[in-house]
Structure formats: C-alpha cells, structure tokens
C-alpha cells in the first residue's frame with residue numbers, strides 16, 4: 001500500500017494544470033491518497049474535472065468553497081463531514097491581491113487592498129483550519145504555500161509579502177493550538193513558478209525567474225511537481241515530528257546573500 005493509502009486529503013486552489021495545487025494533487029494521488037477538491041470558480045471546476053478525467057484520478061468529492069466567506073467554508077466542511085466523515089490532511093493553496101497592489105510602491109497600498117490580500121491569503125488559512133479541525137478526528141496535517149517575500153523585501157511583491165508574513169506567523173500560532181489534537185501545521189516556501197496568478201499578477205516576474213537561474217545553488221527554477229512532493233512529505237507520516245515549520249523548496253535561493 002502507498003504512503004497515503006486510506007488517507008483523505010482536501011486540496012484547494014486548482015485553477016488549471018499549472019497550479020501548484022495540481023502538482024500537490026498528483027503527488028498525493030501517486031501515493032495512494034483519497035482526494036477531496038475545493039474550487040471557487042465554475043471555470044476552475046470544469047478544468048479540474050477535465051484534469052481528473054485525463055489523469056484517471058477519481059475524487060472522493062469536489063465541493064465549491066470561496067475562502068473569503070465563512071459561510072462558504074462552513075458549508076464545504078459540513079458537506080465533507082457528511083459525505084467523507086474524517087479527513088487527515090488539508091492543502092491550502094490560495095492567495096489573492098489586486099494587480100495594482102503588486103507593482104510600484106508598497107506605501108501606496110490602499111486599506112481595501114491590504115485587507116483583501118490578508119483576508120484571502122492569510123485569514124483563509126485560519127478559517128479553514130478551524131473547520132478542518134472538526135473533521136480531523138484522527139489527527140492530521142495542514143500545509144499552506146508561502147513565498148520568500150514574507151521574509152525579505154522582494155520588489156513588486158509588496159502587499160502579498162506582508163500577507164505571506166501573516167500567513168507564516170499564523171502557521172506557528174495554529175501549530176500551537178492544534179498540536180494538542182495531533183494536528184500539524186506547516187508551510188512550503190516555493191520558488192517562483194509560472195502559474196496563472198504569478199504570470200498575470202506579479203510585475204517583474206520574469207526577472208525573479210532569471211535571478212533563480214543565476215543565483216540559486218541549484219542554478220534552476222523549481223516546478224509544481226517538486227512543490228507537490230515536498231507538500232506530500234509534510235502531509236504524510238514521514239514528517240510526523242514536524243510542526244510550525246516553513247520548508248523552502250526554492251533551489252536554495254533563500255540562503256544566498
């Protein structure tokens with residue numbers, strides 16, 4: 001039996017085949033996990049259905065979930081509880097900021113833009129963890145996706161860097177609360193990957209990609225599959241002693257001065 005056989009894992013944030021969450025889903029599927037998917041847009045649901053068909057993945061459940069709405073999150077987990085019963089893992093892979101807030105000066109960030117980025121990209125982890133806890137009755141693992149802009153000033157990343165700092169701090173506080181129930185909470189800090197959000201959203205994204213090839217110890221970029229495998233590790237029993245941690249999957253870029 002596979003590493004994840006008998007484990008029911010919720011995967012959020014698949015918009016298309018380039019999504020980091022799709023890399024996570026593939027790794028989990030290969031390891032034998034039972035998968036539950038959440039999606040926001042109808043278009044993403046269609047893409048998801050198509051991807052699952054093409055790859056011969058039979059999901060336990062697909063459920064709509066807008067992570068900016070408490071009601072939507074509660075409804076999604078109520079349906080998961082009713083139809084699946086117990087879950088063992090949650091892969092949180094969603095974020096959002098207005099395009100205007102991902103370029104130019106950070107100091108220009110509006111109150112609304114700041115709130116939106118933090119709401120969708122950081123608070124959503126807290127809200128989902130609270131609901132997931134009720135269904136993780138056998139212990140579990142929650143993994144989110146962060147980026148170096150949380151720790152350092154990365155030009156143009158701006159309000160999303162501040163939201164990722166909040167996300168990483170949330171990982172530590174959630175790890176304390178849920179640890180008592182043997183639920184672990186960790187983050188992956190991935191290098192830049194050409195996805196829908198990244199390409200369309202962050203100004204100067206190509207420069208960030210090029211810097212990786214020049215400066216990272218591995219002299220190359222990482223891909224969705226590498227992030228998927230590291231996320232699988234954090235969702236599996238192989239990482240059972242690890243919580244409150246941020247693991248960089250970035251070709252080592254973050255160690256370079």
Ligand code: 0WD
Nearest residue numbers: 015019020040044066067094095145192193195196197198
């Ligand atoms: O370089 C990159 N791509 C990196 C991404 C480097 C390091 C970290 N990350 C993070 C992102 O910040 C995000 O947290 O990884 C996570 C996933 O990002 P991605 O794979 O780059 O992005 P994408 O393929 O565009 O998927 C993001 C999904 C989309 O799905 P839908 O179904 O909405 O099309 O997150 C979704 C986004 O729209 N999303 C939401 N999902 C539910 N509720 C919401 C929301 N309110 N807002 C955005």
